[in-house]
Amino acid sequence: MQSLPGCFLIYDGECPVCSGYVQFSAIRKKIPDLQLVSARDVDDPRVKFAWSLGINLNDEMALFYENNWYIGPEVMLKLGATGKTGVMDRFLHAFLADADVRQKRYRLLVRLRKVLLGLLGRKEIKSN
Numbered sequence: 001m002q003s004l005p006g007c008f009l010i011y012d013g014e015c016p017v018c019s020g021y022v023q024f025s026a027i028r029k030k031i032p033d034l035q036l037v038s039a040r041d042v043d044d045p046r047v048k049f050a051w052s053l054g055i056n057l058n059d060e061m062a063l064f065y066e067n068n069w070y071i072g073p074e075v076m077l078k079l080g081a082t083g084k085t086g087v088m089d090r091f092l093h094a095f096l097a098d099a100d101v102r103q104k105r106y107r108l109l110v111r112l113r114k115v116l117l118g119l120l121g122r123k124e125i126k127s128n
Helices: 016-024 045-052 073-081 087-096 102-119
Strands: 008-011 035-038 062-065 068-071
Touching: 008 016, 008 045, 016 102, 035 045, 062 073, 068 073, 073 087, 073 102, 087 102
Parallel strands: 008 035
Antiparallel strands: 008 062, 062 068
């Protein structure tokens, strides 16, 4: 995959679960130079680039770290394996560790997120 310079995490900045994960997992302590990017910032070149790669930011977070892309559950696994981990990281790592069920479990989290966003009246992210 092609890439952009830097180290960044693209997530839904208007989703309370996504924002909570970013805040409580202390990601920036683990990766101090990590830039947090809201997927709803459709004018951000990193967001545009992720969409151009076929990453559906309504369904997945995207992490560009050490010149590699991590998508969906791999983001949580990578971040959980980087630096010190908290309770949330350990839970998510255990929940997603089994490769045979990882995608199914991640899809469950995505569906629950979409239900929550619907209840809050938030719309899907535009790909622009």
